Amino acid sequence: MIDWTLVNPRDYYQKYIYDDMLYLFSSKGCPFNCSFCGNSGYHRCTHRRRSTELTLDEIENLAKNHGLKAVYFTDELWCAKKSDAYEFCEKVKERNLKFYWGCDSRADQYTKEDLQMLYDSGCRWLLFGGESGSELMLKKINKGVEAVGVEEAVKNCKEIGIAAIVTLVVGLPGETEEEVRETIALGMRLPTKFVLVFHYFPTPGSPLERELIEKGLHKPPMRIKEIGNAVAMETLEYNFSNIPSRELKVIRCFFLWSAFWQKGSFDPKEEGHFAFAKETIADFINVITKRGIKYFFSGIFTAAKEFLYIFWNVAAYPGIRKKYGLYVRNKR
Numbered sequence: 373m374i375d376w377t378l379v380n381p382r383d384y385y386q387k388y389i390y391d392d393m394l395y396l397f398s399s400k401g402c403p404f405n406c407s408f409c410g411n412s413g414y415h416r417c418t419h420r421r422r423s424t425e426l427t428l429d430e431i432e433n434l435a436k437n438h439g440l441k442a443v444y445f446t447d448e449l450w451c452a453k454k455s456d457a458y459e460f461c462e463k464v465k466e467r468n469l470k471f472y473w474g475c476d477s478r479a480d481q482y483t484k485e486d487l488q489m490l491y492d493s494g495c496r497w498l499l500f501g502g503e504s505g506s507e508l509m510l511k512k513i514n515k516g517v518e519a520v521g522v523e524e525a526v527k528n529c530k531e532i533g534i535a536a537i538v539t540l541v542v543g544l545p546g547e548t549e550e551e552v553r554e555t556i557a558l559g560m561r562l563p564t565k566f567v568l569v570f571h572y573f574p575t576p577g578s579p580l581e582r583e584l585i586e587k588g589l590h591k592p593p594m595r596i597k598e599i600g601n602a603v604a605m606e607t608l609e610y611n612f613s614n615i616p617s618r619e620l621k622v623i624r625c626f627f628l629w630s631a632f633w634q635k636g637s638f639d640p641k642e643e644g645h646f647a648f649a650k651e652t653i654a655d656f657i658n659v660i661t662k663r664g665i666k667y668f669f670s671g672i673f674t675a676a677k678e679f680l681y682i683f684w685n686v687a688a689y690p691g692i693r694k695k696y697g698l699y700v701r702n703k704r
């Protein structure tokens with residue numbers, strides 16, 4: 373177990389999603405092999421778990437002694453085996469532990485009954501990598517989950533009361549306008565408030581990165597800083613798709629803008645206007661005030677820059693938004 377006596381755990385708590393929430397790992401790696409993901413290069417498609425007892429001991433200790441209320445399992449894939457998820461839920465019940473939690477999952481992993489079991493043990497949010505609305509692209513990237521499966525999972529979550537967060541990717545290698553349109557259509561019709569769109573980036577060690585290198589289309593970054601620059605929202609340094617970079621940026625910013633200003637938040641009981649925006653700002657202030665004066669000013673500057681960047685891309689390119697039908701997402 374991590375020796376939490378060396379630091380004050382509260383310094384690491386977040387307000388994002390739920391108050392007094394901590395990011396924790398219960399496992400490493402993932403047995404799947406999506407071709408855009410660094411998992412196969414980094415973890416060799418293996419999945420290693422801490423014992424459920426150990427994970428729960430740690431949570432119990434933090435809850436009893438340090439006021440922990442929620443946990444985000446930042447595992448690549450939480451409980452790759454269903455039997456592990458069942459064991460986790462049973463043990464939470466046995467110990468009568470009361471905390472909210474969420475994790476990154478796969479849309480094909482749980483039935484509606486399974487999701488109910490997760491909810492009963494405190495699960496309140498799940499993140500699904502939807503990636504693309506195009507079945508052809510989903511096959512190309514070896515996702516192994518169909519777009520319709522993502523819709524089904526999100527619908528089930530909504531009925532049960534779990535907030536579903538779906539991530540989509542635009543600008544995948546060779547992606548056509550038609551495929552991007554299919555991804556946008558999926559993002560628009562999903563019954564969740566949280567659809568986040570990312571630009572494709574060749575993750576070091578991923579099969580897709582190797583393919584691009586072999587084709588002579590990509591040079592792997594040699595420094596961490598280069599990766600940072602490449603994934604920064606404004607730069608979009610790599611674009612291997614058939615879509616102009618500006619269009620990809622407008623698509624991404626539109627979905628970010630919509631998620632930020634929506635009604636309600638992760639907590640299904642929270643239905644206030646701009647609740648998510650208020651929580652995000654509160655969390656941001658919480659983080660920057662803890663990190664000292666230098667970080668405070670650079671944090672404010674970076675956030676303001678990104679906010680203006682997103683606003684600019686949404687407001688200044690009505691032609692692109694019209695082309696892709698990027699108007700207000702339906703209220704969920």
Ligand code: SF4
Nearest residue numbers: 402404405406409448
């Ligand atoms: S994208 Fe998710 S499911 Fe696919 S290999 Fe990576 S961690 Fe596993």
